[in-house]
Amino acid sequence: MVGNTFGYLFRVTTWGESHGRAVGCVVDGCPAGLELSERDIQREVDRRRPKSAISTSRREKDEVIILSGIFEGKTLGTPISMLVYNKDVDSKPYEEIKHLFRPGHADYTYQAKFGLRDWRGGGRASGRETVARVMAGAIAKKILERFGMKVVGFAREICGVRCDVNPSDFDLDELSRLIESNPVRCPDGDVAKRMEEEILKARDEGDSVGGIAEVVARGVPAGLGEPVFMKLDAYIAFALMGVPAVKGVEIGAGFRVARMRGSECNDQIVLRDGRIRFETNNAGGILGGISNGEDIVVRVAIKPTPSISKPQKTVNWVDMVEDEIVVKGRHDPCIVPRAIPVLEAMVALVLVDCMMMQGLIPRFLG
């Protein structure tokens, strides 16, 4: 249907099942003349790969291959087709439970929707699908960079352990460095350690944990977003709520506004260096669905990994009887750290698309 294409002018179509031959995407609408190589994509894809004790033991090189759209090191303005092959695939654990719907997973709903499903590794519903988002997002990020914009995400909270860092106190490159310096992607090293401990504790108990990720975009010009339906915040919410495991999205002060008064919530408008600015950023950089020039700040709630080794109730849909399931396979006990590059990618895709709709990116980046 229309489900696998994202974006209006900068458009990404993704494809691929977790245990199929490959996963990939086609990016249409990329401006011509952008210097782009497989290395640019690889860098972001590598960030998404599992890398420590807190991640799955599925280890794939995920080598990015670009098949079209680049000529002599530059984008042609034609579709960019990219893929990574699925190499370290082990479908055996799934074979055994293929008649059972895994709780917290999309097994039942895919079956209900399509009448059949690829039960190997979650098929299309697997988190592996997000590799393609990251590939496309890498291009988006490169374009944003040309226009002085940067998108950075981090773990705001994991398993109740909360990080109190205020991104607006940091240069984003510096923040980035801090975030990438530990496996949970939390900029506060001490907090990161405690998060990691909680994750490992849950894992050792055959369980998993949830958390909150925050994404900040800086350098975004005022004027992005298309009211009244494709508002910038609505578009971001669409982009992020569609990332696997996300159950909530909030902008700026988010759910805290529910307990505020108007006099507290309204960001006062001032002049700084001759430009319109806001004293606070409860709006998260968006007013009336349009960017106001301040940092875009968004947070998402990420549920605990549904694949746990504790026994759970389920149904055998072939025999239509109740049963019990123990999910094996290789899984991250916490999705937050590896979700962060995906969330950044989605925000970057939205921003490039909105920049184009606002007419701020030419067809040729000479």
Place this chain on the structure above:
Amino acid sequence: MVGNTFGYLFRVTTWGESHGRAVGCVVDGCPAGLELSERDIQREVDRRRPKSAISTSRREKDEVIILSGIFEGKTLGTPISMLVYNKDVDSKPYEEIKHLFRPGHADYTYQAKFGLRDWRGGGRASGRETVARVMAGAIAKKILERFGMKVVGFAREICGVRCDVNPSDFDLDELSRLIESNPVRCPDGDVAKRMEEEILKARDEGDSVGGIAEVVARGVPAGLGEPVFMKLDAYIAFALMGVPAVKGVEIGAGFRVARMRGSECNDQIVLRDGRIRFETNNAGGILGGISNGEDIVVRVAIKPTPSISKPQKTVNWVDMVEDEIVVKGRHDPCIVPRAIPVLEAMVALVLVDCMMMQGLIPRFLG
């Protein structure tokens, strides 16, 4: 741009400024053969009208006029054009502050985006725009009713006063009756009274309050939603985050999942009456972006009305100097109650669209 059309197969295009001649919409893709009259639309529009001390004193009859798409009492399958005229309009209070950007409003961002703006009553960024959403939603609701589905919203929390009602304990018609029995639209009458008191207190202090609204959809078949981007939850988040004043959206357990473990968060799968069901509903009726047959449960955070009579800092953009503003005009001190029919409308639009994409609504409702 693309901003004023919502939906893929069931499509709504809205138009109109707050103090322009009228606001309205065109609904394209409505199945033929649906009995429909202006009364059906009027009923929902009336629910959105201000009606008590807690609302604006702008009082418009908002008489719905249908201009096309209906013949002999039935839809033709052609576009349905509808409007209400703007009658009780007073632009004077806006004239005085037209050079000042109102904090918390879209004045600055519209100016930044379009280079000019209709400063009368917020123009296109006014909440008045939502009348058109409600008109379209009324048609969507009528279609859903034909397929045994119902969408009901209520005030879950206002100004810190929280209602603990569990909608799954209620028949939705009964819940509806309770909700409509008080001006704040909270199903618990005692809580409703306390909410109202808080709203009036804030109003008397020249201030405003925020809150949380919840929307429940019942009777939704499993299988709706289009992964991997137009997932049902992503689509709902898109729809609701674009409603004026919404700063957060969560599905099912929402942000609470951040502190859950997998063993707690996963809804156990069981058989009831021979059908696949879930013991709990932390998923809010959606797994992998596809409905699972349980109630769709979604909550939104609504910020306090930005129009307050307390003095605020702002900038006069003609002279580019800092200034102070006191916002007059007629405003609701709390948006939650009147937002509820709008939120219901948006959820209904999403559900009809997803039903169509899933092939569950024929072109002719004979």
Place this chain on the structure above:
Amino acid sequence: MVGNTFGYLFRVTTWGESHGRAVGCVVDGCPAGLELSERDIQREVDRRRPKSAISTSRREKDEVIILSGIFEGKTLGTPISMLVYNKDVDSKPYEEIKHLFRPGHADYTYQAKFGLRDWRGGGRASGRETVARVMAGAIAKKILERFGMKVVGFAREICGVRCDVNPSDFDLDELSRLIESNPVRCPDGDVAKRMEEEILKARDEGDSVGGIAEVVARGVPAGLGEPVFMKLDAYIAFALMGVPAVKGVEIGAGFRVARMRGSECNDQIVLRDGRIRFETNNAGGILGGISNGEDIVVRVAIKPTPSISKPQKTVNWVDMVEDEIVVKGRHDPCIVPRAIPVLEAMVALVLVDCMMMQGLIPRFLG
């Protein structure tokens, strides 16, 4: 469904049945800051009105009303809602034949598609629907004018009488003047007279005639069109084949290319005044689906008006028996002259949309 919206960035949604209350449209994506009044729209709508013996006797003032999107004489960048009321409506002749499908009309196919239809005056399938296209096209033309572009259509052939004028020999304003000086819209006055005679002759015999219209767009920059599917020629063909009664579309040399050799068909490339130009224009201004800077030249075949007073075979679909029909009502014996403003409008809509996609029209026309 998706049928009533045209355009990708400059989007028009039309609505209305021939004998309903009104017909109208919503234009979304119009840049802000464009000076626009009802007079601008009225001028084009008036060109579409019947005005002589060769036209229907249905005479409506067709007074254009703009309901939104304009403030202080300029576009706001928000949707522009426009309509004309249906005033001179006489449904009686249709009442008598409502159980008969009129040959050459969409009566049967609408019934087959939607299960019911508005039999009054053809309902949505009536040529009256094109008023809305002309209204939207008037805005598109005004935008094109700002960028030095002009779109002019004329009768190239009616009932076998052919006009040999070569538009490239004319200034388009001059050509326009000649075209508007006679009721058939043929730039050659003598040919126009013969065309008119043929039309009247057919009318007197209770019959109707077909013809060919040509549309020329000048000042179109090289680079418009979005390969490989939304090529400029493909987009124009889409736009024009959807105009009622059109059965063929050709670009440049069109069907004549079938009998050419490559050495004759290829337009030789030369330099004139330091710019790339083409010695001939068999390409009709489009190569590889992208404009090449020469005149866009397109022709459409228009079938004879299907409403004729000669007896025709048909079927009474209520009783499902064969029958005979004589179509009364008020009809143009030849559609070509009145179709021309509609065809121009469609080409103008395509060009504005492609200009926007190419990034050549800013969001604010300051």
Place this chain on the structure above:
Amino acid sequence: MVGNTFGYLFRVTTWGESHGRAVGCVVDGCPAGLELSERDIQREVDRRRPKSAISTSRREKDEVIILSGIFEGKTLGTPISMLVYNKDVDSKPYEEIKHLFRPGHADYTYQAKFGLRDWRGGGRASGRETVARVMAGAIAKKILERFGMKVVGFAREICGVRCDVNPSDFDLDELSRLIESNPVRCPDGDVAKRMEEEILKARDEGDSVGGIAEVVARGVPAGLGEPVFMKLDAYIAFALMGVPAVKGVEIGAGFRVARMRGSECNDQIVLRDGRIRFETNNAGGILGGISNGEDIVVRVAIKPTPSISKPQKTVNWVDMVEDEIVVKGRHDPCIVPRAIPVLEAMVALVLVDCMMMQGLIPRFLG
């Protein structure tokens, strides 16, 4: 931009340059449960390959690889990613003329649009792009077959040699057999021979020839097409005018309607076997933009191959001086025969999409 995706519910996104690594496509919206293998796709791709003296000497195996969307021999309802590698590539002849714009080609217009271009073999503008259309069309054809529909194309005229066969006299399988029995794809063997002679004669003179292809779709139910803009004829015109080298599209009687009277052009409505039928088919199976149950009949004008070895005038765009060009490389002297599978594919894509929009194809083909 939006150029490389075709379709609304059944969506194809194509990618690839002529001398890049591969060409391919992603098909989104294919119903689940369809039996599909690489063989199904290969069969159609093979039909597009050059095979005789009248074709280019570029000979590629064009082996179809499916990367996703199939599981245990059936479609999953998820995106189907397919490709063929470019193997027999020789870019040398293009290197020599990379500073010259080839007349009749898109060299200049791509440069004007994108600021740079892949000059090897025409890059994205090459006819090689159409392999991806044929791959997607193969799936569409397989779906249509399930619903009793078939699409067949043939050479109606080449270089002035015209074939007078009336497809309605034939069973389409029989017609297909006749068409595939000769290299020009004309169902009349004698005419085919004369066409072939004309093609070879032109080739020997370093020239090329044009022609007319006709496509017939049978078994199409009444009711397809989405007025008023996405009418079936408009959609077909969009699909076919976007095929490389097409300069005209006509439906049914096409341009002949220009010289008809209404009494001749209107297809009389009759009952046959209790069903509504039409005595003639000047409408080409489409009335008011909606299919009427008769054969869909469409013809396109195809220009002579622009690559000819005769010297032509052109411009060296690096030095901006006039020059002369002789196009080498390997080219078909007539595009018509190899275009036919492409045209069929496009019509099939349109029909499947319209079937889906009309709700006639379920999400699961059990």
